[in-house]
Amino acid sequence: MIGSVRKEFAPDKRVAVFHVTAERESGRIVLQGETNLPRAMSTLETKLKEKGISFVNEVRVLPDREELDNRCRGVITVSVANIRVTPANSAEMATQAILGTPVRLYKKNERGSYYYVQTPDGYLGWIDNSSVQPMNDKVFESWKESSRILFLEDYGYVYSSPDNQSRRVSDLVAGSILVTTGQKNGYFSVVFPDGRKGYVSEKESMDFNQWLASRNPTAENIIETSYRYIGTPYLWGGTSTKMMDCSGFTKMVFFLNGIILPRDASQQVLEGTLLTEDVEELSHVPPASLVFFGRQATDNSPWRVWHVGLWLGDGLMIHEDGPLKIESLNPDVSPFNQKRYETFYSARDFLNVIGKGYIIPVAKHDWYVNS
Incomplete structure (x- = not known):
């Protein structure tokens, strides 16, 4: 039952917390763990009751308002804040958030030196407490106004x-x-x-x-923005104009044109409209579509996407591959990238489906503005 609820409400642990376990104590089930999804917990409780299972719910629902003193919102205070997989400066960087980005705060680590936060694209991770200003709901609403x-x-x-x-x-x-x-x-x-x-x-x-x-996310404007960053160094987890990774680049270019995309390439590929999965059909793909790279699912392994670029047309794409560069997926056009040609996964249109799924205009995101 826990697994089915997790699959329904929290299939991607990068954007949802549902760490729930069940232990048998004195003939009854004790639910333990934590989640940021109250609806998921309500669904699990209903399933258990329908089966006549006696249980005690000790799951912590985030945000932990008592631990955070009701300051469950926050705004980034430094030019670029690093958000990590675990609460340590030595931990892998998962993503970044730039100055003025609104975030949700869910809990602290034991020392109180890190907050567990969620960014406007839904991504979760740990941020040093010196990089974010906690706010209660009233102060946060004042900031938005x-x-x-x-x-x-x-x-x-x-x-x-x-x-x-x-x-x-x-x-x-x-x-x-x-x-x-x-x-x-x-x-x-x-x-x-x-x-x-x-x-x-x-x-x-x-x-x-x-x-x-003033945002006008046309193909021409998206591509013009992308050209500004040719030569920018690669940084795993990077999302700013200082340094970026492949999906951080596409995410940043769209944000500067007023659109929020999911964080990772493997999340972005689930959005938009599929144009083709055949590298030989790229001549029909309109500029400013996103092109993805990975492997298709087989009987023995699931699909996987690990890279993304921005399609320019005429056989060319611009992508962050250390550094940001323009390369070709057409063997007859230089500079040709054989590796990306062989691992092409799909091309998807995002500009014609803005406002659908997780392709969100900044002007419609209620963390930035009052709806």
């Missing part, structure tokens, strides 16, 4: 005074979001989620709501 700016340039700084020769407060990457309290001498005065203050050039940033309204 505040005047904010979004940083446009690939890299820049917050200054201590409205002067780019003044002391720096922090670095910034494209997509960083900060609360603004006014304008002075060509600069926005800004406030970080943790209370620090500074100034950001008006030429390098834009009112957040105006930015949302």
Whole structure:
């Protein structure tokens, strides 16, 4: 029963918590563990009751409001925050979140030095407590209603005074979001989620709501954005303009055009509309589609996707393969990538299904704006 509920509600542990076990004690079943899915627990309880099974529910439902002192929301406070698989600086990096990204907080580690968080794309992981500002619901709603700016340039700084020769407060990457309290001498005065203050050039940033309204995720705009990052180094788990992995690149390019994609290539491939699974049919695939690489399922092994790129047309794709580069999937077009040609999995359209599944406009995501 636990397995069937897990399969229904939490098939992907990267985006859902359902760590539930059952032990027999004194002739009854004791449910233990934790989950962030109250509906899944209700379903399990109903299944047990229908079978006449006596049980005690000791499962912790996240977020743990008592442990977090009701501060179950948060906003990233540094230019790029690392989110790891386990709560340790030496642990594998799962993903990243940039300054101003809203997150959910679920629990702390024993030392209180890390929070277990979920990003707007649903991804779960552990973040150092110095990289996120916890907020209760009221403070978080106030943040959503505040005047904010979004940083446009690939890299820049917050200054201590409205002067780019003044002391720096922090670095910034494209997509960083900060609360603004006014304008002075060509600069926005800004406030970080943790209370620090500074100034950001008006030429390098834009009112957040105006930015949302100006997004036009056409194939031309997606591709133009992608060209900005040619030569960017590869980083496992990276999602920022500093460094990125393959799906971090596609995710970032779409985000800068106002669209949130799932985090990993193996999650992105489950979205959009299938165009082809035949590498010889790529000539019919429209530009700005995503192309995936891996292996098809066989009788002896499941399907697996491990790489993604952005299709440019004319046999070419742009992808983060250390560094970000343009390569060909057509043997007659240089530079041809034999490895990717042989492991082509599928091509999928995302632009014509925005708003469906997990292809979410930032303007419609209620972590960023009030719906």
